[in-house]
Amino acid sequence: MKRSFSGSERTTYLRQMEEQDFDLLIIGGGITGAGIALDAETRGVKTALVEMQDFGAGTSSRSTKLVHGGLRYLKQFEIKMVADVGRERAIIYENGPHVTTPEWMLLPIYKRGTFGKFTTSIGLFVYDYLARVKKEERRKMLSREETLEKEPLLKQDGLIGGGYYVEYRTDDARLTIEVMKKAVENGVYAVNYAKAEEFLYEGGKVKGVVVVDQISGNRYRIFAKKVVNAAGPWIDTLREKDRSKEGKRLQLTKGVHLVFDQKRFPLRQAIYFDTPDGRMIFAIPRGGKTYVGTTDTLFQGEISNPRMTSEDRAYILNAVHFMFPTLNIREEDVESSWAGVRPLIYEEGKKPSEISRKDEIWLSDSGLITIAGGKLTGYRKMAEEVVDLVTDQLTREGHGRYQICRTKEIPISGGDVGGSHQFPQYIKQKALEGTKYNLTEEQARRLVLLYGSNIDRIYYYIEQYDHEAERYDLPVDLYASLLYGIYEEMVLKPVDFFIRRTGALFFQINFVRKWKKQVIQCMADQLHWSEGEKERYSLELEEYLLNAVTPSVSD
Numbered sequence: 001m002k003r004s005f006s007g008s009e010r011t012t013y014l015r016q017m018e019e020q021d022f023d024l025l026i027i028g029g030g031i032t033g034a035g036i037a038l039d040a041e042t043r044g045v046k047t048a049l050v051e052m053q054d055f056g057a058g059t060s061s062r063s064t065k066l067v068h069g070g071l072r073y074l075k076q077f078e079i080k081m082v083a084d085v086g087r088e089r090a091i092i093y094e095n096g097p098h099v100t101t102p103e104w105m106l107l108p109i110y111k112r113g114t115f116g117k118f119t120t121s122i123g124l125f126v127y128d129y130l131a132r133v134k135k136e137e138r139r140k141m142l143s144r145e146e147t148l149e150k151e152p153l154l155k156q157d158g159l160i161g162g163g164y165y166v167e168y169r170t171d172d173a174r175l176t177i178e179v180m181k182k183a184v185e186n187g188v189y190a191v192n193y194a195k196a197e198e199f200l201y202e203g204g205k206v207k208g209v210v211v212v213d214q215i216s217g218n219r220y221r222i223f224a225k226k227v228v229n230a231a232g233p234w235i236d237t238l239r240e241k242d243r244s245k246e247g248k249r250l251q252l253t254k255g256v257h258l259v260f261d262q263k264r265f266p267l268r269q270a271i272y273f274d275t276p277d278g279r280m281i282f283a284i285p286r287g288g289k290t291y292v293g294t295t296d297t298l299f300q301g302e303i304s305n306p307r308m309t310s311e312d313r314a315y316i317l318n319a320v321h322f323m324f325p326t327l328n329i330r331e332e333d334v335e336s337s338w339a340g341v342r343p344l345i346y347e348e349g350k351k352p353s354e355i356s357r358k359d360e361i362w363l364s365d366s367g368l369i370t371i372a373g374g375k376l377t378g379y380r381k382m383a384e385e386v387v388d389l390v391t392d393q394l395t396r397e398g399h400g401r402y403q404i405c406r407t408k409e410i411p412i413s414g415g416d417v418g419g420s421h422q423f424p425q426y427i428k429q430k431a432l433e434g435t436k437y438n439l440t441e442e443q444a445r446r447l448v449l450l451y452g453s454n455i456d457r458i459y460y461y462i463e464q465y466d467h468e469a470e471r472y473d474l475p476v477d478l479y480a481s482l483l484y485g486i487y488e489e490m491v492l493k494p495v496d497f498f499i500r501r502t503g504a505l506f507f508q509i510n511f512v513r514k515w516k517k518q519v520i521q522c523m524a525d526q527l528h529w530s531e532g533e534k535e536r537y538s539l540e541l542e543e544y545l546l547n548a549v550t551p552s553v554s555d
């Protein structure tokens with residue numbers, strides 16, 4: 001029977017996990033862990049996953065939200081990585097067009113800029129070639145006039161033209177949850193707010209972990225033949241517990257993004273542009289907002305909750321002012337922000353933005369398998385490498401034979417829309433269907449874009465529970481999203497819903513302020529919170545709302 005992915009079933013699942021012997025236990029529910037879980041289970045490897053926060057709450061909800069090959073890495077001659085990751089873009093898009101979508105990117109070219117006209121033309125050609133980009137999406141070179149037509153806000157002084165090429169925009173946290181949902185649908189046991197506290201060994205080999213439920217405090221012993229450390233920026237913390245932190249290690253760097261309302265920063269076109277100190281950053285329009293980032297600075301602070309500092313904010317505002325001088329953008333225009341920590345592999349003597357984004361697998365004497373580095377975009381290939389290793393080891397140890405990787409052809413949850421070419425038609429049809437549930441076509445369209453083929457579940461909640469939405473004084477589409485989140489996406493706290501399931505705290509912060517009280521009351525009823533829990537979770541949301549706009553003094 002298909003298991004639900006419900007927040008109210010976590011304790012049951014943790015108990016069931018304790019009673020089984022898994023082939024594979026994954027620590028970490030970011031995109032890396034989710035990808036490994038889906039790949040493994042669909043090859044016949046019996047898999048469990050534990051995540052100490054919410055799924056995607058680490059780096060996988062804090063990125064620039066691009067599925068991209070990383071044009072700038074060409075400059076560092078990381079040809080293989082650009083080619084591998086570049087090719088992944090089309091696969092990720094095909095398997096989940098509701099979460100990932102092509103976006104034309106403009107690279108303005110200036111006299112004495114990072115890229116000249118000739119190097120941009122060649123660079124983008126190579127980029128497209130390596131990524132095997134389809135004909136209609138290949139780069140175009142633009143004149144100065146064409147560049148300004150695409151984006152009139154650009155600095156005109158020194159502008160000589162532009163490169164115009166395709167990248168893919170995504171929602172990192174939703175990509176993570178959709179991959180995780182698909183993994184669970186295939187049989188994976190995955191639980192959030194469940195921390196791998198210590199390793200269990202047998203004859204010096206790791207055989208499982210003690211997991212502590214971060215909500216109840218209960219402890220569980222979960223056993224598996226293989227354990228993968230996919231803890232992103234925390235992998236070294238786990239290697240320390242395993243006494244295997246030697247040789248290579250991580251170098252953490254922090255990246256901050258700022259969000260502006262389109263009324264204040266009416267950017268028409270995604271731009272990849274030079275900063276005054278010779279780096280390159282993005283400005284991207286999205287859902288009535290414009291977001292800009294990222295910084296790249298060494299980080300030694302508390303990993304769980306990195307924040308924007310006043311220097312980070314000043315750096316980005318200065319870069320915006322440099323490229324969009326007529327805007328006169330100011331601190332008070334920043335509507336929201338987020339910060340993330342990159343788990344990069346340490347390289348002697350390199351500056352943060354020079355460190356490679358490649359991934360590596362490290363094996364400890366205890367058998368612990370650690371996956372380090374990498375990018376959101378490369379998650380499927382990284383998963384393939386890890387699961388190849390796991391299945392090889394299992395087969396050699398006499399535990400049977402396993403299939404080869406199939407994830408290239410597996411749509412993620414919500415991705416059953418008949419392929420990317422059918423998606424526009426699918427949106428139209430389902431948006432029209434939404435009017436039967438008293439939604440406007442626009443409301444329904446937004447829901448289809450968010451949930452893809454899971455839209456039928458949202459319509460189910462609307463049909464069954466619209467009278468309850470009225471009781472909570474909530475719009476019916478918001479109420480249905482919330483119920484879907486709780487019962488089918490393991491939403492446990494208001495921040496899970498407002499940050500990682502909807503992205504609202506970043507891109508619709510006033511919407512969060514408007515509906516938080518009703519959402520919290522509804523969650524308290526559905527999840528049977530005590531008064532203490534309700535107060536704690538409300539305060540946590542308030543803290544995130546405050547931190548999104550208030551810089552911290554230091555990291």
Ligand SMILES: Cc1cc2nc3c(=O)[nH]c(=O)nc-3n(C[C@H](O)[C@H](O)[C@H](O)COP(=O)(O)OP(=O)(O)OC[C@H]3O[C@@H](n4cnc5c(N)ncnc54)[C@H](O)[C@@H]3O)c2cc1C
Binds near residue numbers: 231
């Ligand atoms: C500012 C910034 C911008 C970026 N932009 C892009 C981009 O545009 N495109 C791109 O492709 N990549 C981008 N990246 C890189 C990308 O975001 C990361 O490579 C990716 O999200 C890492 O995923 P992960 O699953 O390895 O780590 P995480 O998402 O951090 O997941 C690790 C998880 O492990 C959990 N965990 C840790 N310890 C334990 C434990 N003891 N028990 C249980 N769970 C544990 C954590 O809570 C966490 O959720 C960016 C990164 C940053 C910081």
